[in-house]
Amino acid sequence: MRLFFLLLLCSACAMAQEKPVYTDARNFQFIGKGLPTDPVYVRLDTVQTRPMTQAVKYLSTHSAGIAVLFQTNSPYIRARWQLAKGLFYANITPIAHSGLDLYCLNKGRWQWCGVGRPGDKDTLNEGPLVSDMDTAMKQFLLYLPIYNQVTSLEIGVAPGASISRVEKPAVDTTRRVVIYGSSILQGASASRAGMAYPAILQRRTGWEFINLGYSGNGKMEFPVAELLATMPAKVFVLDCIPNPSAEEIRERAYPFIKHLLTKRPEVPVLLVETAFREHGYFDLKVGKVVKEKNDVIRDVYTKLKSEGFKQLYYLPATGLIGHDHEATIDGTHLTDLGFMRQAEVMLPLLEKLMKKSAPAK
Structure with missing residues (x-):
């Protein structure tokens, strides 16, 4: 023994x-x-x-x-x-x-x-x-x-x-969603990398998601639009309205979005409003700034649609992260709860756009 x-x-x-x-x-x-x-x-x-x-x-x-x-x-x-x-x-x-x-x-x-x-x-x-x-x-x-x-x-x-290497990957890289945006897109403030909303959507759909979130710097500079237009994609998402000022949106959004629409007419483009900043319900200055940004980008969207760009779509911020004011860590950046809610709101629309998209180049 x-x-x-x-x-x-x-x-x-x-x-x-x-x-x-x-x-x-x-x-x-x-x-x-x-x-x-x-x-x-x-x-x-x-x-x-x-x-x-x-x-x-x-x-x-x-x-x-x-x-x-x-x-x-x-x-x-x-x-x-x-x-x-x-x-x-x-x-x-x-x-x-x-x-x-x-x-x-x-x-x-x-x-x-x-x-x-x-x-x-x-x-x-x-x-x-x-x-x-x-x-x-x-x-x-x-x-x-x-x-x-x-x-x-x-x-x-x-x-x-x-x-x-995986013989039969469970991620379909021919179905690519390229997203450009802010720190929220980049992943602040998920508890871990897999809880950023593009990663959640990737696992839900089996598609490949490209996270081009730039903390504080998703400001729609034109060279970014030029590079985006070269990327293989079946859907583009522009979730960048949190970063630029209203004046920057007035100056940059129209040429930025029009370039992408013109260069890639076969690919749907989804434009997402910025979620309302939670402290903006009390800080009136913050609340005014966020509302102005969304008003300006909505005007840009309306103008581009009037010019005949049928592949442009719009997602208002209403309900994007829920209505109980509990989805952020600091009033701006999302917790896992906020990311899950945003993914759930975006998923049906992305599924619709994926069906509309022409074969990826």
Whole structure:
């Protein structure tokens, strides 16, 4: 009996000392990218952002919306990832800002199964994502940080386990929705990357969503419109009204949207109003500013429709994040509740537009 327990103890020790085998994530499929980039972990690279503002150049290095698809039969999954900075924001969780978010395909639906927790000091992170699974082959979707730049990523599995590209991905990359917007789109203030509304919609639909949210800088500069027009897409969404001033919307929205409509007549474009700022119900100045922005963009929409652009659609902010005033962390940025509500409001309209879209180029 003593020998039996010693054998069990030795076996446990061996398991504890087992070193995972790491594979560079670049061996697997990346989704959530509007165009190919170098390096692969950024949303836009230095060539693509050359004519853009310094803020957009910097924010393009954040990996919001980018995810890795892979399959493995390992009983556990670990990750090792290097970040450009260790900075966290007050209104974003460290896991959302700089961590990883793992989903597994279970009976045809994506189900959350673990997160990668970043350290509070070092930019090199390593840790478990999920443990003690059965060893059936499974498909996984790993979301990257929403507010940091990843410079390297490795996925670790048990020695002898298989890990590879997915043979039949559960994300249809021929159905691409490209969304341009603000910090809300980028993911502030989801609890983790998979709870930003484009990621929610991606799992609900099985389509590929491209997150081009630029915190404080989705201001409709014309070079962005020119780049958007080159991206493969079946639907474009412009959810950028929170960032520009009413005057900037007057100056920029018409040429920005008209360029996209003219260059890509086969692709529906959905224009989304900015949700009302919760503190605007009390701060009259804020309330006036938000109302003016929505009034101006509605006028731009009306003008473009009168010019015959039938592929332009409009989503008012009414009910976008509910009516109970409980969907934000700070009056502006959404919690998981707010993101879920916005996804549910947008989903039926996006399904309608996807059916209208011509084959993606």
